[in-house]
Amino acid sequence: MLGLVLLLVYLTSRAKAAPPFQVKIGVSLEGVDPRLGLDTIARVWYETTGERPVFTSSTDDAPGRVNTSLHPSGLAVDIRSVGVTQIQVSTFRSKLVALSSYYQVIPETDHIHVELDLPEF
Numbered sequence: 245m246l247g248l249v250l251l252l253v254y255l256t257s258r259a260k261a262a263p264p265f266q267v268k269i270g271v272s273l274e275g276v277d278p279r280l281g282l283d284t285i286a287r288v289w290y291e292t293t294g295e296r297p298v299f300t301s302s303t304d305d306a307p308g309r310v311n312t313s314l315h316p317s318g319l320a321v322d323i324r325s326v327g328v329t330q331i332q333v334s335t336f337r338s339k340l341v342a343l344s345s346y347y348q349v350i351p352e353t354d355h356i357h358v359e360l361d362l363p364e365f
């Protein structure tokens with residue numbers, strides 16, 4: 245009986261835990277390189293802005309994407325940036341780069357491009 249109660253408490257607490265990020269409808273996270281650290285990026289974004297990030301692009305094809313883009317290899321993600329201040333973007337960048345100097349944070353018109361630009365060996 246106690247086991248059943250504990251199981252229900254466990255399941256209830258899990259159900260209430262919001263996922264660390266949202267994904268724009270139609271965008272797939274399939275093929276994202278685990279080294280990119282989506283959960284880490286999401287956590288730092290949340291700590292900085294108070295909002296869960298919305299990933300608007302990852303490995304999916306996008307018009308105007310340059311040949312050298314790290315999106316197809318799963319090492320880049322875009323985050324919706326509507327309502328985010330320049331100071332927040334700057335803080336977000338500082339926190340990520342403190343975790344890995346290979347992170348690059350590039351503000352675009354309506355999103356922030358985040359990539360992990362690993363050296364080639």
Ligand SMILES: [Zn+2]
Binds near residue numbers: 301320321322356357
């Ligand atoms: Zn991008």
